[in-house]
Amino acid sequence: MVEHGYHGTSVRDVAERAGMSAAALYHHFPSKQVLLFTIMDRGMDDLIRRSEEACAAAPDDPAEQLQALVRVHVLRHMEHQRESFLGNSELRSLDEPGRSTILAKRDRQMRLFYRVVQEGVQRGQFRTRFPTEAARGIVTMCTAVATWYREAGPLSAQEIAHRYAEIALAMVGQR
């Protein structure tokens, strides 16, 4: 699906690549639609779980929490580049109510960032005039890491996550 798109891929193609029969794949996923939804849904659940855990484990400090969120978001998108590509390119192919379910989960992930940025502004730690746009800018630049990251690149995944966390603090105007 990543190579040819949802409409250019059959369940038979997926089964072949997975080294199993179409019948065996249908046993787990009754349709191509369920397969696509499951990939996106599990991915979002994992991202949200890890983000919430990282946020909860961080000190009661918006700067620390924002950095924790950024690191999780960036690292997960480097670890799951193909899934991220599919999530962005094939949301169109998802039928309702699956589509709304995924959009609601994305919204929940976005709100984690909003909330932390808003909290930092209220405590006077972040001085951005545009917290909503800054939060969205942070999430989208972190998601986009999946589009350019190469394991063979000059920086490690951890180092990229570290730099993005620092850039995110600049974006919200940390004092």
Added chain:
Amino acid sequence: MVEHGYHGTSVRDVAERAGMSAAALYHHFPSKQVLLFTIMDRGMDDLIRRSEEACAAAPDDPAEQLQALVRVHVLRHMEHQRESFLGNSELRSLDEPGRSTILAKRDRQMRLFYRVVQEGVQRGQFRTRFPTEAARGIVTMCTAVATWYREAGPLSAQEIAHRYAEIALAMVGQR
């Protein structure tokens, strides 16, 4: 192609939507491949031309030039959301040498941002420790505007471009 993907769309489908015969469409574009390449290539040429013009028209000041680049990039991606989606989702479907041509043009657009950020750092106006990542972060968050912008939203396109320009200055640590 935006709705069903390159592989899920025939030249006949495109011709039908355009209200012309497949023969007439083939007269302009000898293949679906040429059609896809032309959409991406014209889009990149327009983006680069507008970016270079805006940069040249701005004062000799990295902060002004960075803001000008951001505004053009954001506004063009709000004006051409479907083209942007296609550019990101169907780069995979482009044969060589077209693929390399588009990647080189993306690289050229990215370098406009790198150069301005680097110049600001050298002049001591921007104090980011990570100019390369900041520049890439700026471009990717601006490109992503195409994925969420809605004309009916609360902010005008101009206002969003203005806010993103200010956030970009924060990202590079403008003094």
